[in-house]
Amino acid sequence: MSDKVTLIEMGPRDGLQNEPRQLPLPLKEELVHRLAGAGLTRIEVGAFVSPRRVPQMADSGALLARLPRSPRLSYGALVPNEQGLAAALAAGVQEIGLFTACSDGFTRANLGVDVEISLARFAPLAAEARRQGVRVRGYLSTVIACPYDGVTRPKRVASLAARLLDMGCHEISLGDTIGVGTPGSVAPMLDAVLSEVPAGQVAVHFHDTYGQALANLLPALERGVRLIDSAVAGLGGCPYAPGASGNVASEEVVYLLHGLGMSTGIDLAALATTGAWVSRALGRQNGSKVGRAMTAHRHQEHAS
Amino acid sequence: MSDKVTLIEMGPRDGLQNEPRQLPLPLKEELVHRLAGAGLTRIEVGAFVSPRRVPQMADSGALLARLPRSPRLSYGALVPNEQGLAAALAAGVQEIGLFTACSDGFTRANLGVDVEISLARFAPLAAEARRQGVRVRGYLSTVIACPYDGVTRPKRVASLAARLLDMGCHEISLGDTIGVGTPGSVAPMLDAVLSEVPAGQVAVHFHDTYGQALANLLPALERGVRLIDSAVAGLGGCPYAPGASGNVASEEVVYLLHGLGMSTGIDLAALATTGAWVSRALGRQNGSKVGRAMTAHRHQEHAS
Numbered sequence: 001m002s003d004k005v006t007l008i009e010m011g012p013r014d015g016l017q018n019e020p021r022q023l024p025l026p027l028k029e030e031l032v033h034r035l036a037g038a039g040l041t042r043i044e045v046g047a048f049v050s051p052r053r054v055p056q057m058a059d060s061g062a063l064l065a066r067l068p069r070s071p072r073l074s075y076g077a078l079v080p081n082e083q084g085l086a087a088a089l090a091a092g093v094q095e096i097g098l099f100t101a102c103s104d105g106f107t108r109a110n111l112g113v114d115v116e117i118s119l120a121r122f123a124p125l126a127a128e129a130r131r132q133g134v135r136v137r138g139y140l141s142t143v144i145a146c147p148y149d150g151v152t153r154p155k156r157v158a159s160l161a162a163r164l165l166d167m168g169c170h171e172i173s174l175g176d177t178i179g180v181g182t183p184g185s186v187a188p189m190l191d192a193v194l195s196e197v198p199a200g201q202v203a204v205h206f207h208d209t210y211g212q213a214l215a216n217l218l219p220a221l222e223r224g225v226r227l228i229d230s231a232v233a234g235l236g237g238c239p240y241a242p243g244a245s246g247n248v249a250s251e252e253v254v255y256l257l258h259g260l261g262m263s264t265g266i267d268l269a270a271l272a273t274t275g276a277w278v279s280r281a282l283g284r285q286n287g288s289k290v291g292r293a294m295t296a297h298r299h300q301e302h303a304s
Numbered sequence: 305m306s307d308k309v310t311l312i313e314m315g316p317r318d319g320l321q322n323e324p325r326q327l328p329l330p331l332k333e334e335l336v337h338r339l340a341g342a343g344l345t346r347i348e349v350g351a352f353v354s355p356r357r358v359p360q361m362a363d364s365g366a367l368l369a370r371l372p373r374s375p376r377l378s379y380g381a382l383v384p385n386e387q388g389l390a391a392a393l394a395a396g397v398q399e400i401g402l403f404t405a406c407s408d409g410f411t412r413a414n415l416g417v418d419v420e421i422s423l424a425r426f427a428p429l430a431a432e433a434r435r436q437g438v439r440v441r442g443y444l445s446t447v448i449a450c451p452y453d454g455v456t457r458p459k460r461v462a463s464l465a466a467r468l469l470d471m472g473c474h475e476i477s478l479g480d481t482i483g484v485g486t487p488g489s490v491a492p493m494l495d496a497v498l499s500e501v502p503a504g505q506v507a508v509h510f511h512d513t514y515g516q517a518l519a520n521l522l523p524a525l526e527r528g529v530r531l532i533d534s535a536v537a538g539l540g541g542c543p544y545a546p547g548a549s550g551n552v553a554s555e556e557v558v559y560l561l562h563g564l565g566m567s568t569g570i571d572l573a574a575l576a577t578t579g580a581w582v583s584r585a586l587g588r589q590n591g592s593k594v595g596r597a598m599t600a601h602r603h604q605e606h607a608s
Contacts, residue, residue, distance in 0.1 A: 184563040255486065255515070256486050259487070288515070290515055
């Protein structure tokens with residue numbers, strides 16, 4: 001089994017989208033630049049969604065226009081509909097993210113329709129993106145449980161993942177959206193999915209609401225999953241807001257993987273510096289413990 | 305393999321000892337009372353150490369005098385020397401904790417002597433405690449690495465753990481004092497120790513400096529370890545202090561274990577309430593994400 005793991009950086013999108021403060025465009029550009037400099041190769045930089053509903057993502061097109069292109073870098077963006085797809089293609093993304101969930105309660109609250117209707121809308125978007133030579137990533141939310149519908153059955157996740165694959169997704173990102181999973185629920189969910197989808201096309205996307213996200217990566221790694229969604233500084237859940245839930249911090253993931261003897265191509269010190277920098281820029285506590293510890297050590301070294 | 309896990313609660317000792325603010329005696333009493341009410345059966349309540357060096361623990365005797373006794377409850381206290389042992393025995397502890405480390409650099413900094421000399425002092429204290437019918441817990445620090453001496457060899461941990469057992473310790477608590485371990489280093493350390501010490505006499509004591517503590521419990525559980533040291537609200541490392549490292553939060557551990565289908569005898573809601581209460585009493589952010597999420601949910605329920 002390969003010891004090479006790829007992180008898909010969610011900070012500029014899933015992270016910033018859920019921060020109370022907006023990051024100005026030049027700082028977003030600097031964030032992506034710093035992330036790429038730290039060795040991240042796949043970065044989700046924005047979302048072509050309603051600027052009224054998600055003002056934090058309104059400058060996604062402008063950001064993509066400013067970003068340098070490189071063969072080793074892939075920029076992604078979320079797309080909810082034809083209009084968003086057209087804008088994303090015009091902005092020159094390498095990858096679009098299409099999203100749905102395992103539960104009707106969640107898609108109704110977020111997309112206004114049931115899962116089946118969201119899939120019917122999904123199919124032509126995926127086909128059009130592929131015609132234009134752009135890769136399609138499928139996001140499945142509520143793979144463990146839904147805040148409206150309760151526990152999700154593993155077989156439900158597996159069959160939806162297989163359908164997204166059939167629609168032309170090159171990989172499926174499995175999201176524990178409300179962060180309630182433990183290895184006790186993540187392992188059977190993954191076993192079901194991996195009976196339908198090759199491990200090389202499965203990504204895990206864990207939120208740290210109950211502090212379980214990093215532990216949940218272990219059953220995924222044991223099962224051959226090598227694609228991990230994470231956000232620098234644990235962006236997305238403000239540590240000052242009670243109950244807020246960010247993505248698992250990229251720094252913690254890299255620390256874990258290197259400790260397991262796996263390779264990521266990421267410079268952890270540069271990543272930690274980036275997390276400390278963006279936390280300052282947002283005026284929030286750094287949500288990464290690795291970031292806090294490494295920054296503290298550096299301060300001590302400077303002081304001595 | 306048994307699915308029953310016992311938590312040894314470190315909040316009142318390892319937690320409060322490392323908090324910048326002191327908790328007044330009546331609130332310490334209430335903390336222990338609340339922890340016992342939530343189902344904790346083993347609680348380390350204090351340390352009979354130098355009150356000048358560790359003022360937070362100066363009232364350990366007074367606290368023990370106020371605490372109710374029950375056959376299902378065991379109170380423990382750290383003891384560094386004969387004077388401390390006499391005071392602990394007079395205060396009526398059920399268990400004493402004797403401590404040393406795997407590295408001379410660490411014992412020199414904390415005890416002023418090398419590991420071998422600390423062990424020579426350890427032996428008569430253990431013997432005397434056992435003569436008085438009090439159980440002896442052995443603490444081994446720096447089982448993964450030492451801030452002064454670097455990486456610790458697994459065989460070193462194993463041979464020291466075996467010697468503590470020979471001195472009459474009923475269990476050995478293995479401490480990743482600076483929280484640098486990952487499952488990649490914890491697993492071989494445990495394999496070495498478990499070749500010398502039965503799993504039933506091994507406890508793990510992880511700090512969350514790099515966010516790895518919960519993940520590190522998985523290789524311990526897989527190897528049959530069923531004793532876990534933790535601190536309510538992740539006490540011990542102030543989240544506002546950069547680089548501070550608390551014990552793994554008891555709430556996160558209980559959430560994980562229940563998610564794995566294991567039993568703890570602990571009421572998670574009562575534990576989370578206790579963590580929120582003590583965090584307010586200390587004027588600090590709740591270091592448990594489970595605690596923050598559960599408290600937020602309760603607020604939402606009240607609001608709706």
